[in-house]
Amino acid sequence: MADLILIAASGLAREVLATVRDSGQFDVVGILDDDPGRAGTTMDGSHILGPVSDALNYPDAKVVVCVGAGGGRAGIVERLAGLGFPDRRYATVVDASVRLPEGCRIGHGNILLGHVTLTADVTIGNHVVVMPGVTLTHDDVVEDFATFAAGVSLGGGVRVGRAAYLGMNSCVRERTAVGAGATVGMGAVVLADVPAGETWVGVPARAVKRAMAVA
Numbered sequence: 001m002a003d004l005i006l007i008a009a010s011g012l013a014r015e016v017l018a019t020v021r022d023s024g025q026f027d028v029v030g031i032l033d034d035d036p037g038r039a040g041t042t043m044d045g046s047h048i049l050g051p052v053s054d055a056l057n058y059p060d061a062k063v064v065v066c067v068g069a070g071g072g073r074a075g076i077v078e079r080l081a082g083l084g085f086p087d088r089r090y091a092t093v094v095d096a097s098v099r100l101p102e103g104c105r106i107g108h109g110n111i112l113l114g115h116v117t118l119t120a121d122v123t124i125g126n127h128v129v130v131m132p133g134v135t136l137t138h139d140d141v142v143e144d145f146a147t148f149a150a151g152v153s154l155g156g157g158v159r160v161g162r163a164a165y166l167g168m169n170s171c172v173r174e175r176t177a178v179g180a181g182a183t184v185g186m187g188a189v190v191l192a193d194v195p196a197g198e199t200w201v202g203v204p205a206r207a208v209k210r211a212m213a214v215a
């Protein structure tokens with residue numbers, strides 16, 4: 001069984017620990033976290049070994065970044081790349097309840113929690129987090145660092161951009177797009193393309209209007 005190190009002592013890391021222990025997919029060596037106050041402590045029975053850069057000190061272990069926000073995951077991956085950390089060392093963690101049908105393509109560094117459904121010809125990039133009960137359907141394309149909270153559903157042919165975030169139980173109409181860095185609120189029903197960087201909420205989903213700063 002391959003060794004696994006989790007990066008970030010987060011709630012997501014606790015979920016990954018539970019998944020991995022249940023599936024027996026990996027042997028968890030420990031957790032790396034940049035908070036010096038946490039080094040030497042444990043989280044859910046797993047040791048916090050030291051800072052993120054220590055990933056280089058465990059050359060035989062696979063690594064998965066457990067930061068909930070896609071931008072945060074991207075920051076860590078870029079930092080490690082700058083230290084010479086190779087992409088081939090990133091693991092994809094898949095809960096034992098998840099079936100990956102032939103024709104679906106899935107990259108490295110991804111986390112797929114319990115009862116995620118992929119139907120046909122779904123493409124998932126790298127460092128994507130898919131929380132429990134998410135449904136991705138035919139021809140969906142998910143770019144790197146995207147995050148799906150529990151219960152999200154995508155119609156067919158949807159594209160989700162880099163580091164986009166879809167809140168719990170939101171759903172996206174077929175053949176629409178959620179732009180890079182966009183946020184979709186909990187329970188939203190997305191009927192039209194969400195431009196990059198915008199936050200959309202409601203049914204039907206619309207852009208959140210921010211209060212104008214008063215000079």
Ligand SMILES: CC(C)(COP(=O)(O)OP(=O)(O)OC[C@H]1O[C@@H](n2cnc3c(N)ncnc32)[C@H](O)[C@@H]1OP(=O)(O)O)[C@@H](O)C(=O)NCCC(=O)NCCS
Binds near residue numbers: 167168184185
């Ligand atoms: C959309 C979201 C990101 C907005 O958060 P925010 O930037 O802090 O914005 P606010 O809470 O200040 O809300 C801004 C406005 O949008 C409304 N709003 C926020 N979230 C909403 C939602 N999901 N549906 C409908 N309206 C929503 C607020 O009522 C507020 O309206 P107002 O300006 O008329 O008072 C957040 O509410 C959300 O849905 N996050 C996803 C949470 C989630 O899925 N967590 C999973 C954790 S694993």
